[in-house]
Amino acid sequence: MVRDSRATREQIIQAADALFYGEGIRSASMDAIAARAGVTKRTLYYHFPSKDALIGAYLTARDEPTFTRQAAWLDETKGDLPEQILGLFEKLARMTKSARWKGCGFLRAAAELAGTPGHPALKIASAHKKKFEAWLEGRIAAKDLSEPMLRARQVMILLDGAVAQALIHRDPTYALAAGRAAAALVTKHV
Amino acid sequence: MVRDSRATREQIIQAADALFYGEGIRSASMDAIAARAGVTKRTLYYHFPSKDALIGAYLTARDEPTFTRQAAWLDETKGDLPEQILGLFEKLARMTKSARWKGCGFLRAAAELAGTPGHPALKIASAHKKKFEAWLEGRIAAKDLSEPMLRARQVMILLDGAVAQALIHRDPTYALAAGRAAAALVTKHV
DNA sequence: GTCTATAGCTTGATAGAC
């Protein structure tokens, strides 16, 4: 029986996401991904020519949902921009408390693939971060703050720094400390 | 001929450092480490009972040199604390320009080992970061700034955030943007 | 497009001699 190819592909990516994110890219084997997706390895390799290609597809699939979720974290917080930034980091703090949370998939991929500089997944990770940075810049520029590009970068640095520290220490209060610094960065000093 | 056991151990750790840091922990094999150290695998396993033990030894060996280097980056910069913090991040920015630079070994280890929560290497990474954070807190407290613990944390978040962004984008200017934010955090607002 | 089966290699770790 010939199943819907798109559905199969989707199942594979979902399985890859669970294992790449949960165990790490190198630790997750193509065998395990195929088993979890409920297909054979032959089918897996029919849809993705190599593990590297699957890594790229994994991050590409993560791009939009991650962006949307984080943007919502800010937009759903009431108040002016500083309060919204605080809300963003508070929601990050809550997230880091979960045992299933294991940091940012893009950052962890970049960390794992640092040894292979040209890897396509690194470009996807970079583009993903740039996209959110540009979105932040828009929000900051709309408030007529000076140097919106610099401020957006600094907020991004605090965001990934908070993720990194939370991953290392398994302590959600780092995200709150980062939030306070980020909120100050987007506050108009009269 | 029986060589100096301590020297052999040192050679192994040096080889492990080059490969774990250069290629990643999972990517570096015990075979490759033994070959680079100029010993057989049997000798490697005589000194370290498992790969996990070697990973721990790798990070333990990195702790003190990394701490000392970063402390020197700050201490060797002339001026008051904000200028010194700027100097610290400027030296980080210079470092990230090297093709051999591949981020922070502790952060990358935490990213790779996020799938195995109890791993001893994670505790070593956490202790290393805490140590530098406490050292920074001392420097900040000496300047009679309020909330030195919070400020030290925020500087640490900016530091690791800058490293993360530099690793993802391969752009040294992120470290400079982080430095400006960090300097502002340790500036007395009169 | 999906299957069974397996090639060909690398992995972490060990046995036993000296």
Added chain:
DNA sequence: GTCTATCAAGCTATAGAC
């Protein structure tokens, strides 16, 4: 303490049937 030799399991990727 270091060697040679090797294990069993795991890995990415492929062959060929249907």
